[in-house]
Amino acid sequence: MPLTAAEPENLHAAAAVLMDAESGRVLFEKNGTEKLPMASTTKIMTLLIALENADPDGIVTVSSRAASMPEVKLHIREGERYRLLDLLYSLILxxxxxxxxxxxEHIGGSVEQFAFMMxxxxxDLGCFDTYFITPNGLDAQDxxxxxxxxxxxxxxxMRFCIRNEEFLAITRTASHTFSDLDGTRNFTVQNKNAFLNMxxxxxxxxxxxxxxxxxxxxxxxxxxGKHLISVVLACGWPGNRTWKWQDTTKLMNYGLSDFEIKTFGDxxxxxxxxxxxxxxSSKISLSVTAAPKELLCRKEDTFSMDILIPDTLTAPVTAGEMMGTVVYYLNGSILDLFPITAxxxxxxxDFRFIFQQVTEKWLPGTPPESH
Incomplete structure (x- = not known):
């Protein structure tokens, strides 16, 4: 791999993103906010919802609707029963x-209710330009x-999904063998994600x-130490199966070679x-509540800092009360804020305080005699 990589050019994908998985900052995008169908990448959300809301050892009974789905399919049959975890491997691999x-249907009661959960x-994840209708990603409209x-x-x-160890374990599994709960049918599913080994x-x-x-x-x-997420959408049609691998390689190489981990807030x-x-009291001490943070940056990126506090504060002031802000900038744009507190x-x-001060000053004891 070269020591540096130019910003990805001539990508086949209609839309693409490279993200720093630690901070969520987008390092590169091409039409990153364009709404497009996403096919079976949908299934990472299906897996996430299942892992968060259901017992992996739960028993799933196949409906006629499930059995009637088009290829690609496992060919499960109406009335058959399976362990949920086994079907999750089938879903992803x-x-x-x-x-x-x-x-x-097992988790939501219906496809429609499950889509609502998705x-x-x-x-909740801040994805306001996403709309799920199906759990499998087949083209759909309502x-x-x-x-x-x-x-x-x-x-x-994906950034949220990879925080889940069960999610990672399933998506990285090479193969999984299982049977229906009656033991009449046996299956082995193989991981079709070739990029795992690229x-x-x-x-x-x-x-x-x-x-x-x-x-x-x-x-x-x-x-x-770099955690990266890449996405390519609409990256060719039949006859161009490898384009998605080419674009993903370009994106990842760019992130690995052209960015380095920098620390700010230290x-x-x-x-x-x-x-x-x-x-x-006539003056007050202030402190900054901050902790060092790491960020993927280009080598030429620069940090700067500004301290925003009033010239004078007005009592009453409570310990821990926010009095100002330390602003960190990346290349002149606001990156993060840290509070300044009392x-x-x-x-x-007040009158009681003034009276006490006067008393202590003028009546400390017996006044001296006059001559």
């Missing part, structure tokens, strides 16, 4: 559409729109294809005491 529906989770996402949103979803450090990924979506791929990897400013108006209580001057 070979992207079976029938098991996706069986899983959705959409709610997307909103009165609210088409089954779709954006490259940015899909990267956000680059060192790949953590997870999911492919997808439909007639409307084209080839899609979402990938997560870790190398040299130099905590020492703040001078600030005058306090109408307070029982170190002590400063009550306001």
């Amino acid at each position: 070979e992207s079976h559409n029938d098991t996706a529906v069986a899983i959705a 959409n709610q989770k997307a909103r 009165e609210h729109g088409i089954h779709s996402t954006t490259a940015k949103d899909l990267a956000r979803i 680059m060192d450090g790949v953590l997870s990924g999911k492919t997808g294809f439909t007639g409307n979506a084209g080839y899609c791929y979402v990938c997560a990897m870790e190398s040299g 130099e905590i400013p020492v703040l001078a005491p600030v005058p306090v108006r109408n307070g029982r 170190c002590e209580d400063i009550p306001a001057i």
